Amino acid sequence: MPPATLAAVAPSRVAPRGSRALTRGAARRAPSCRLSAVAPASRLRSSPVSASGPRPSSRRAHSLVAMAAPDDAGADEGADAMSVFSPSKVNLFLRIVRRRPDGFHDLASLFHVIDLGDDMRFARSASVTRDTLVCSDDTIPLDGRNLVIKALDLFRAKTGVNQYFWVELEKKVPHGAGLGGGSGNAATALWAANELCGRPATEEELLEWSGDIGSDISVFFSKGAAYCTGRGEIVEDVEPPLPLDTPMLLVKPDVGLSTPQIFKALDLDGLSDEDPLKLLERIGKEGCKDEICVNDLEAPAFGELPELLELKERLRREGEASGVASVFMSGSGSTIVQVGSDAVPEFVEKDEALFRAKTRLITREKGKWYEPSALR
Ligand code: C5P
Numbered sequence: 001m002p003p004a005t006l007a008a009v010a011p012s013r014v015a016p017r018g019s020r021a022l023t024r025g026a027a028r029r030a031p032s033c034r035l036s037a038v039a040p041a042s043r044l045r046s047s048p049v050s051a052s053g054p055r056p057s058s059r060r061a062h063s064l065v066a067m068a069a070p071d072d073a074g075a076d077e078g079a080d081a082m083s084v085f086s087p088s089k090v091n092l093f094l095r096i097v098r099r100r101p102d103g104f105h106d107l108a109s110l111f112h113v114i115d116l117g118d119d120m121r122f123a124r125s126a127s128v129t130r131d132t133l134v135c136s137d138d139t140i141p142l143d144g145r146n147l148v149i150k151a152l153d154l155f156r157a158k159t160g161v162n163q164y165f166w167v168e169l170e171k172k173v174p175h176g177a178g179l180g181g182g183s184g185n186a187a188t189a190l191w192a193a194n195e196l197c198g199r200p201a202t203e204e205e206l207l208e209w210s211g212d213i214g215s216d217i218s219v220f221f222s223k224g225a226a227y228c229t230g231r232g233e234i235v236e237d238v239e240p241p242l243p244l245d246t247p248m249l250l251v252k253p254d255v256g257l258s259t260p261q262i263f264k265a266l267d268l269d270g271l272s273d274e275d276p277l278k279l280l281e282r283i284g285k286e287g288c289k290d291e292i293c294v295n296d297l298e299a300p301a302f303g304e305l306p307e308l309l310e311l312k313e314r315l316r317r318e319g320e321a322s323g324v325a326s327v328f329m330s331g332s333g334s335t336i337v338q339v340g341s342d343a344v345p346e347f348v349e350k351d352e353a354l355f356r357a358k359t360r361l362i363t364r365e366k367g368k369w370y371e372p373s374a375l376r
Helices: 064-068 147-159 181-196 203-210 259-264 276-286 298-304 306-322 346-350
Strands: 081-099 105-124 132-135 165-170 225-229 234-237 248-252 326-329 336-339 355-359
Touching (some): 081 181, 105 355, 147 165, 147 181, 165 181, 181 203, 298 306, 306 336
Antiparallel strands (some): 081 105, 248 336
């Protein structure tokens, strides 16, 4: 079996930072990705794709290649490979409209892609039976329960392209965070698979198909700022409502929240009565304010995790002096977003149990994928 290595490919630049308007140049094909350097494997833990679920966390880190490759699953030697940034998102407001007969909820939310993201590498695999996923986080399942594998299965089913893939995933976005980290991985996998196979699908098709495997994936096929309705999978591009270089800080307790559980605990009588289209109009004119950045999932999340309400209130209180414009929860939690200043308050600085990350809004041009801002 040839050694399976993925190549790091120099990323290309996208939308200018600090621009209020989206850059919408003519669609351009991404440059083809050529092998340029052997990917560093040192920080990744690895495992063959297996139906037996997550690996025991006691397992030691091994060489990526040695551990990860089942006999028939090496990356094609000399094949194109690509390194891709896998972003996450915040919800600048999130209104729940109704509970649907199918158990899902219709929502109306302004999503924005952000530059807190994971690093992913993709190559076409020699396997004719399975994808291989290796990941730095050994609590994450690597089999068909993982959205990346679901995305690759979807890609093959929809395009008819019988190609399997080798995928490396270095996690930086926490899960159970309301940041859509796993959804971003799935969208990135669809994007990369399509690129590696010569673009059999259009971006519009990728967006449409992605709704089959999750509600929060389609938004990543927008340009970065999107008003989403339905389950979240109906995506309408909007102009970014804030300058892209608006300072933002994400703070999350070490406890995550389960999205289905938060939706289940939602009291439909306790919803905000703000018209989401008015919120959309106001945020474009007035920027982030607490009365605009409403999230109907805060109440059930704070019910499940009272310390989250305390965290929000403390960030709000302590941010008064440092120009914080608004503090709110993203998605179904448990991340609290501070907008207007990315200064880390002293109480957060001192509490090692709190995840914290400065972040910026990002956008992309049609034909290109997301890249981190200059902050990273
Ligand atoms: O679509 P996704 O897999 O992200 O949804 C996870 C769960 O969150 C769903 O099974 C459902 O319980 C809940 N959900 C919902 N309404 C939405 C999105 C998600 O009730 N719009």
